[in-house]
Amino acid sequence: MSTSTSTPTGATATAPADAPALPVTVLSGFLGAGKTTLLNHLLHRLDGLRVAVIVNDMSEINIDADLVRGEGHLTRTDERLVEMTNGCICCTLRDDLLEEVAELARQGRFDHLIIESSGISEPMPVAATFAVPDADGNPLLQGARLDTMVSVVDAAGFLSELGAGDDLVERGLDAYEDDERTVSDLLVDQVEFADLILVNKIDLVTPEQADHVEAAVRRLNPLARVLRIEHGQVDPVELVGANRFDLERASRAPGWxxxxxxxxxxxxxxxxxxxxxxxxxxxxxxxxxxxxxxxxxxxxxxxxxxxxxxxxxxxxxxxxxxxxxxxxxxxxxxxxxxxxxxxxxxxxxxxxxxxxxxxxxxxxxxxxxxxxxxxxxxxxxxxxxxxxxxxxxxxxxxxxxxxxxxxxxxxxxxxxxx
Missing domain, CATH: 3.30.1220.10 (CobW-like, C-terminal domain)
Structure with a gap:
């Protein structure tokens, strides 16, 4: 389904006070890094958990959601796939994200929520949706908590993309009017605000190249856990129920x-x-x-x-x-x-x-x-x-x-x- 509801800016989305907080894992990473492949492998290995998934895509047609649905891992009635299209949850669709997460938490049917953000999404604004208080000091989003912020890095393309400095507008990837970000900005943001960094596609690079990429991301974010993976395959315990996110630590995580x-x-x-x-x-x-x-x-x-x-x-x-x-x-x-x-x-x-x-x-x-x-x-x-x-x-x-x-x-x- 596609989201059609929204919450007025500044509104507080709530869940029942006695309901346990719904843990949320957020997957970030640039286009082609392997987030959807990772998500499908993850869902395939989460038997026994009632999982909800939100897939965000900038285009009108949510290709990633179709790929997740096509794998058949979300066919049981206790699982739900939410598509958020034609916008990015770090900016234009943040209110929609607030509403959707609050609704999933309110239902109390799910053990975990996984959010696959768009390839041009910055993780910090998404995290702020869960952590920023309203005018009265209460969390804007009640009933849900961040479990782990994950960034997927393409070992074969990370350093070359970082060095290119292309504007998102030049690539046709701008998320809003007057979007002045570059691919380099985005890659650094996604790495610096992660609890877990997955260096994916290491089968496509030499061991020396893999060492180089890992050293770069560790220097950019020395507090994150870094794992090398192939084909998006990783043990689910690393990012579901890992409880890695800490707002204070995240605020001082960047390597600089x-x-x-x-x-x-x-x-x-x-x-x-x-x-x-x-x-x-x-x-x-x-x-x-x-x-x-x-x-x-x-x-x-x-x-x-x-x-x-x-x-x-x-x-x-x-x-x-x-x-x-x-x-x-x-x-x-x-x-x-x-x-x-x-x-x-x-x-x-x-x-x-x-x-x-x-x-x-x-x-x-x-x-x-x-x-x-x-x-x-x-x-x-x-x-x-x-x-x-x-x-x-x-x-x-x-x-x-x-x-x-x-x-x-x-x-x-x-x-x-x-």
């Missing part, structure tokens, strides 16, 4: 956070994957940093950079801290926040403009994760972008600044560097 906190030795290299933490007390000269990025940052002999994340400080914006976020070859630079609310007022913003803005201390604190990184060359190039002694003691506002203008209101607008 671990690197900044010193939880991982930055110089350690595994199968060519390593990381560099760059810190400095001086601001960047905007023009020199822009020139470094524009002159082929990826091809300047620093190695292949898979991920960059952290805070940076431009001299011409002395009261604001920036956020540098890079997935594959695509980098975005946006305001992380003002140093202090008083600084925002001094910049000419009104108290209303600054409402909700973050207070972020000025600093250079960046993590670079990549393949065959040349640490000294990369650090030297970044050091050369810092203000010199002479520049440090001259008026900073006179320096050339080609970076897009930042607006601290909301601090959610992404500025992409070509």
């Amino acid at each position: 956070v671990n690197e900044l906190n010193g939880d991982h030795v930055p110089e350690t290299e595994e199968y060519g994957i390593s990381s560099l933490v760059f810190r400095a007390e001086r601001p960047f000269h905007p023009q020199r940093l822009w020139d470094l990025l524009s002159s082929g940052f990826e091809g300047s002999g620093f190695g292949t950079i898979l991920r960059t994340k952290g805070f940076f400080w431009l001299a011409t914006r002395p009261r604001m801290t920036g956020l540098w976020s890079q997935a594959g070859p695509v980098a975005r630079f946006e305001p992380a926040g003002v140093w202090d609310p008083a600084d925002g007022l001094a910049l000419g913003y009104s108290p209303e403009d600054l409402e909700g803005s973050e207070t972020v201390e000025p600093r250079q604190e960046l993590v670079f994760i990549g393949t065959e990184l040349r640490h000294e060359a990369l650090k030297s190039a970044l050091d050369s972008c810092l203000l010199t002694d002479e520049e440090f003691h001259t008026p900073w506002e006179r320096l050339a600044d080609p970076f897009p203008v930042w607006d601290v209101r909301g601090v959610h607008a992404h500025h992409q560097h070509a």
Whole structure:
């Protein structure tokens, strides 16, 4: 069946107070990673459990749901397949997801719910559907809980897709109007917010290539469990009833956070994957940093950079801290926040403009994760972008600044560097 019901934005979907919470496993992964094959193998081995399944597809025709139905694993009357089509549950269909999960929980007929998200779905917004409270502090979704967030990675295509940086719009995969995400963004998001990462299709790569992919995903998310699998085959206990999801742990899971906190030795290299933490007390000269990025940052002999994340400080914006976020070859630079609310007022913003803005201390604190990184060359190039002694003691506002203008209101607008 296709969903036709929806809940008004901000509404709370409820289940009976005395009903046990319905555990939910969410399957994420880019197109072709093998989610549907995994789901069919999983259902085939879950005899004895009453399972409900929600399959999300961006197209009007839910091909994945047809494949699940065609396998014949959901034929018993105590099992239910729900199709959610023509939209993505991480954005346009979140209200529908809220309603459907609440209804399945309310029925009390199921032991477990498995959600196969679309190939362009981000897991974090889906998880937020279960965890975010309403205006009264109650969960928007009552009667269900997250069991495990699973990301399926295509061992044969992950690194090449991550390095390509194609826009979803170019691929015809945009989920909503003005969708500026790239394939690289999506792959990193799906890996960084997983409890369990399944490196699938290892039969299609060499052992060395499999090592390389596994090392990359472990560096991006060192807290997740990583398993290598073939043809989507995995022991069901790994993702059904595993109780792996923890919201607090998930919020600090990305590898770049671990690197900044010193939880991982930055110089350690595994199968060519390593990381560099760059810190400095001086601001960047905007023009020199822009020139470094524009002159082929990826091809300047620093190695292949898979991920960059952290805070940076431009001299011409002395009261604001920036956020540098890079997935594959695509980098975005946006305001992380003002140093202090008083600084925002001094910049000419009104108290209303600054409402909700973050207070972020000025600093250079960046993590670079990549393949065959040349640490000294990369650090030297970044050091050369810092203000010199002479520049440090001259008026900073006179320096050339080609970076897009930042607006601290909301601090959610992404500025992409070509």
